[in-house]
Amino acid sequence: MAFRTGRLTGVSGLEHDVEQLVAWLDRTGPVAVLSGAGLSTESGIPDYRGPTGAARPATPMTYQVFTGSLQAQQRYWARSHLGWRTIARARPNAGHRSVAALAERWTGVVTQNVDGLHGAAAIGAAATGAAADVVELHGNLDRVVCLRCGELSSREALDQRLREANPHWSARVLAVRPDGDVELDDAAGFHVVTCAVCAGTLKPDVVFFGENVPAERVARCFALVEGSAGLLVLGSSLTVMSGYRFVLRAARLGLALAIVNQGPTRGDDKADLRLDAPLGAVLTGVVRATYGAAHAIP
Numbered sequence: 001m002a003f004r005t006g007r008l009t010g011v012s013g014l015e016h017d018v019e020q021l022v023a024w025l026d027r028t029g030p031v032a033v034l035s036g037a038g039l040s041t042e043s044g045i046p047d048y049r050g051p052t053g054a055a056r057p058a059t060p061m062t063y064q065v066f067t068g069s070l071q072a073q074q075r076y077w078a079r080s081h082l083g084w085r086t087i088a089r090a091r092p093n094a095g096h097r098s099v100a101a102l103a104e105r106w107t108g109v110v111t112q113n114v115d116g117l118h119g120a121a122a123i124g125a126a127a128t129g130a131a132a133d134v135v136e137l138h139g140n141l142d143r144v145v146c147l148r149c150g151e152l153s154s155r156e157a158l159d160q161r162l163r164e165a166n167p168h169w170s171a172r173v174l175a176v177r178p179d180g181d182v183e184l185d186d187a188a189g190f191h192v193v194t195c196a197v198c199a200g201t202l203k204p205d206v207v208f209f210g211e212n213v214p215a216e217r218v219a220r221c222f223a224l225v226e227g228s229a230g231l232l233v234l235g236s237s238l239t240v241m242s243g244y245r246f247v248l249r250a251a252r253l254g255l256a257l258a259i260v261n262q263g264p265t266r267g268d269d270k271a272d273l274r275l276d277a278p279l280g281a282v283l284t285g286v287v288r289a290t291y292g293a294a295h296a297i298p
């Protein structure tokens with residue numbers, strides 16, 4: 001068992017990590033990838049748990065709270081109207097681009113992320129080879145669903161409608177930005193918009209905490225893991241059961257398990273390779289080792 005913990009400091013440590021991961025991939029064959037918020041931090045999108053493993057103060061919205069009151073919806077959409085700028089601006093980082101470039105090493109990719117960055121990276125990589133299948137386990141923030149009629153619409157269109165409904169909102173929000181959050185009083189003045197078809201409640205088409213992932217999507221992910229020789233976890237603390245269950249399934253089936261994550265994860269004692277290292281650097285190293293320097297990820 002090549003179990004490693006501890007933080008990396010030098011280049012040689014990183015090279016050693018790359019070597020170990022490449023060796024693990026070579027001896028395992030094509031594996032399923034399970035990615036989490038840690039893969040997107042290098043694109044400027046914050047995760048929930050940092051390297052210390054402690055949760056950040058922000059409490060995520062639950063499905064029950066969201067559907068339970070108009071005030072909660074107002075608060076969610078006010079904050080989200082701001083947060084969307086960060087997501088919409090974010091671009092795939094070297095980690096996403098490497099995952100896309102290494103498609104032939106994967107049986108498929110399951111992502112817990114809702115930022116669409118795997119897909120964006122795959123579009124860039126499509127010109128050079130086959131892209132791996134990506135299942136967005138928790139959906140994608142770029143779509144909005146009506147809770148009454150089921151109509152799906154684009155977040156971009158909603159963003160436009162929200163701007164029109166709240167012409168003075170951004171100025172007020174900018175004023176409170178230094179302390180990093182938007183107070184409830186501010187959200188109280190925010191105008192929420194409803195479904196353009198039936199005036200029902202709109203929700204981002206993502207799985208909130210307290211909500212179940214559609215069964216057919218979960219089954220697809222289990223099938224992917226079961227049909228693979230191993231599972232590679234990239235940037236997830238595995239605190240959320242929704243992703244952790246695939247690690248449990250892989251462990252029960254005796255599949256190879258590797259985890260690359262800065263900081264502890266719930267799967268650490270099940271991994272046969274555990275690397276505590278930055279994803280962009282490790283994955284670009286794997287691309288170089290696989291295809292040579294000519295195909296290096298910038």
Ligand SMILES: NC(=O)c1ccc[n+]([C@@H]2O[C@H](COP(=O)([O-])OP(=O)(O)OC[C@H]3O[C@@H](n4cnc5c(N)ncnc54)[C@H](O)[C@@H]3O)[C@@H](O)[C@H]2O)c1
Pocket residue numbers: 035036037038039040041042045046047048049050051052053112113114115116138235236237238239240242243260261262263264277278279280
């Ligand atoms: N980008 C997104 O779409 C996004 C962002 C935040 C949360 N979420 C949602 O919240 C849940 C969070 O669970 P999770 O396990 O994915 O995330 P998490 O926040 O619980 O864990 C992320 C882990 O990645 C590590 N990490 C951060 N940057 C890294 C880097 N550059 N290299 C290596 N490791 C790094 C952190 O130390 C942490 O242990 C998921 O269900 C997801 O749907 C999504």
Ligand SMILES: [Zn+2]
Pocket residue numbers: 146147148149150151195196197198199200
């Ligand atoms: Zn509707």
